[in-house]
Amino acid sequence: MKRKICYILNPISGTGSKDMLSNVVAKETLKAGIAFQFFPSVASGDYSFLFDTITEERYTDVVIIGGDGTVNQVIDSLKHLPVRFGIIPSGSGNGLAFGAGIPKTPVKALKVIFKNRWMPVDGFRVNGKFACMLCGLGFDAKVAHDFANAPQRGLMTYVNQVFKNFFGAKPYLFKIKLAETQFETGAYFISIANSNQFGNHFTIAPKASLNDGLLDVVIVTEQSKMAMLYNTLIQIGGMNKVQAVEAVRKKRGIIYFQTSSIRISNRNEAPMHIDGEPVATEKKLNIEIEKSCFNLLSDYL
Numbered sequence: 001m002k003r004k005i006c007y008i009l010n011p012i013s014g015t016g017s018k019d020m021l022s023n024v025v026a027k028e029t030l031k032a033g034i035a036f037q038f039f040p041s042v043a044s045g046d047y048s049f050l051f052d053t054i055t056e057e058r059y060t061d062v063v064i065i066g067g068d069g070t071v072n073q074v075i076d077s078l079k080h081l082p083v084r085f086g087i088i089p090s091g092s093g094n095g096l097a098f099g100a101g102i103p104k105t106p107v108k109a110l111k112v113i114f115k116n117r118w119m120p121v122d123g124f125r126v127n128g129k130f131a132c133m134l135c136g137l138g139f140d141a142k143v144a145h146d147f148a149n150a151p152q153r154g155l156m157t158y159v160n161q162v163f164k165n166f167f168g169a170k171p172y173l174f175k176i177k178l179a180e181t182q183f184e185t186g187a188y189f190i191s192i193a194n195s196n197q198f199g200n201h202f203t204i205a206p207k208a209s210l211n212d213g214l215l216d217v218v219i220v221t222e223q224s225k226m227a228m229l230y231n232t233l234i235q236i237g238g239m240n241k242v243q244a245v246e247a248v249r250k251k252r253g254i255i256y257f258q259t260s261s262i263r264i265s266n267r268n269e270a271p272m273h274i275d276g277e278p279v280a281t282e283k284k285l286n287i288e289i290e291k292s293c294f295n296l297l298s299d300y301l
């Protein structure tokens with residue numbers, strides 16, 4: 001079947017000029033001899049208006065020009081259609097794209113798309129809500145909420161929000177429930193990761209794979225701020241080993257394990273984000289992997 005690309009471009013993601021970017025994309029796609037059309041992203045995140053167009057006009061690929069929030073919304077809306085998804089990273093973090101080895105430079109990202117190689121990727125559900133990259137509770141979610149209210153996007157705004165929040169950060173109380181064990185712990189934040197990173201190559205879950213059927217859970221427990229900084233560096237550096245799930249228990253420092261499902265009682269209603277987008281938090285969370293639920297254009301495998 002002849003390829004036809006539906007580009008969905010978010011005009012407000014990240015900080016770069018979208019006019020320049022769409023010109024590059026159009027020029028390179030024409031050069032590659034592939035039919036295409038641009039569609040704007042929508043703030044509601046509901047792309048059902050594209051169902052008929054994609055089916056009737058036989059689009060084979062949907063390529064998102066945006067960040068993780070847009071990637072989440074587009075894939076959640078359209079993954080039941082027989083299309084492959086691609087990403088031209090142009091958000092502030094780009095955690096899924098970078099986790100899948102997609103380059104930041106648009107021309108290089110387009111090369112990956114034109115190669116037409118893809119891999120199945122897992123998603124997961126948080127109380128039924130779709131996630132493809134990362135769900136966070138606590139500190140990083142507070143940062144995501146403040147970032148969403150900031151007048152500007154981009155990496156520098158994100159870094160500013162991290163510093164602003166760091167000194168006032170407090171631990172929240174959680175109960176972790178796994179098939180194998182359960183325990184209560186105070187924690188600054190919990191990351192439930194499918195991609196290995198928050199974005200910007202900040203690898204909070206260095207052993208995470210996009211298609212192993214497992215979520216990497218990282219619990220940064222109650223400890224001094226200095227110890228938290230030190231242990232987070234150890235975690236990012238890949239020196240904190242993944243524990244066997246049967247051996248997971250309450251401990252100081254950072255708890256790191258892999259599981260296909262987890263239940264969390266969020267006792268103090270710690271704030272929550274899904275794929276970097278702030279969402280209303282919930283007291284009881286049921287989180288489950290959705291194995292190989294979409295195909296991503298990537299030559300990473």
Ligand SMILES: Nc1ncnc2c1ncn2[C@@H]1O[C@H](COP(=O)(O)OP(=O)(O)OP(=O)(O)O)[C@@H](O)[C@H]1O
Pocket residue numbers: 010011012013014040041042043044045066067068069070071090091092093094095153154199275276277
């Ligand atoms: N046309 C639009 N107008 C206003 N907002 C939009 C529009 N399209 C999408 N959005 C919103 O833009 C927000 C941010 O998008 P996105 O996640 O792509 O960028 P980012 O936050 O800068 O990057 P990242 O998530 O990688 O950090 C999402 O909440 C999405 O709903």
